[in-house]
Amino acid sequence: MAKILVISGHPHLDQSLANQTILTELKNSGLDITIEDLSEIGWDFDIEAERKAVVDADALVFEFPLYWYSYPALLKKWVEEVLAHGFAYGTGGTALQGKDFFISSTTGGPEESYSHEGPQNHPISEFFFNFDQLATFTGMKKHEPIITYGCMYVPGLSTEEDKQKIVDNCKASAQKLIEELKKI
Template identity: 40%
Template sequence: MARLLLYYAHPGQKFSHVNQAMWTAAQDLDGITRVDLYAENPRMDIDVDREQARLLEHDVILFQFPLFWYSTPAIIKEWQDLVLEHGFAYGSDGDKLAGKTLMLAITAAGPADAYSHEGYQRFPLRTFLTPLEQTAHLCGMRFATPYVLHASLRAPGDGTVEPHALGYLKLLGAIRDNRFDFDKAASQDILTHDTLPIRELI
């Protein structure tokens, strides 16, 4: 089994439909570590030693969050600034995360066709994730294809919340059980609930 660490970051949880459904679904899965960053750190007071210890104890680190102004919610940036220290995550002797995997599960308010050079967001979604991908690279980590739901604000009305949350549960379980094919996923720009490369149990 892979040791999976799930970080959840949503500053407005009571207004969330999709992310809350995803987080609720994740509670049904044994054998993974779940951390609600805003609940644990209401004053943004990140415990660096605790977080670094968590990272050392896990193989796959997955951040779940809604895309905020083309980036992460503020607490994830604060977490990065404090936890990914020189000498720990990068730089001289900073190889503690080498060989681990970083993955994202994100929701985007805009529809899929908005995230293109022709769409109103002007760039593919992966372009906005470049800083996180490069962070993983600098730390010697594999950056896995993200799990994405576009048009998340319309999701409650178009029936996509439940299949996306169920797909998320399948994704987490497959990662935990070493049945998720990261190499096959790498051929896709994003993953959705119906494009998950999960190996069957033998």
């Protein structure tokens, strides 16, 4: 069975509905999954320990809420420091080659807003071009990002119906991801 490493980039996972729902589904999937919760590990992660976890894995999944059309700073720091020269790219930097790379992200904006005609002006793929190149540059096999749109949940303002819809959509996305992970 493939070993899967999920890097959860939500900075406040204890306050999350969407990412927490997806991660719970992944945990209960029966697949060989390790979840690195960066909100718990914190900003001062052990770079060598993180690299070892990456080397041991067959597949890497980035799980995160979309923050300002990109990934949260905590996950960005992880990428910058763990996937460094000599490890992930450059001379001797072959650690990621041949691994499978998946993105699972949640947005506040609804799906229809992410188009050239919508208020976000771009489909999500145009915001995620950097992940395509990250995979190419490091020799990973990229997979189609799995996006769960419309996940803005505001306790006290959102209704129970809104909340249930987000949970259902996140569970469906998690199942889609699990099916993709089963194929590798």
